[in-house]
Amino acid sequence: MSLNILAVDDSRTMRDMLNLALGQAGFTTHLAEDGEHGLEVLTQLSPDAIITDINMPNLDGFGFIDAVRKQQKHRGIPILVLTTESAPELRARARKAGATGWIVKPFDPTKLVQAITKVAG
Template sequence: MTASILAVDDSPSLRMAVRIALSGAGYSVTEAGDGVEGLSKSNAAAFDMIVTDLNMPNMDGLTMIREIRRSSSNASVPIVFLTTESDDGIKQQAKAAGATGWLVKPFEPDQLVRVARKVLGR
């Protein structure tokens, strides 16, 4: 069965890069343009992993993770931040909110695929 990944980022070009990298590795990728849309999609379907940006309009990645962890059918799904932020304080907030991992932009496609394989165990 193909693992299903939700990619949440306000940059269409970054979502496309994530989709190309992960779909090329055999994963099914659903996209969302901000935290509100990401939360809505995570409540509507089950995902094996979520990749999200931190800084987005409408709802940031930290708020989205907290909401997903609180109420979604995806409450235990691995969530990886893909962001330009590398500040340790923000990383600690993300971990406390329920983030599983952290990748800093710009990223190498094979680096993202390795993280997905590690997190998904396949």
């Protein structure tokens, strides 16, 4: 299954890991280094799913999710949060902003691909 995925994370290492794991699954990955850059990339594509970190400079994951959900064109795109955070109140805040799911780093590539396939496939 070939899906287009937008991955937003301020860590180059994490972006590289996501690019590798998703590429091996046959997905096309578009990368952004923070929420602002993610919104710029989003103007040029309509991904099947978005993966975003929470703690990023310029525009954090909560702000990014909120901005995506305010755009009619992208309102229905599944958004998975991939973060080191695990606090229930942060999960609830992400859900309220419009996140579809939550995965805690470090991630298992197989489980990440399964989660993406479940929400976008």
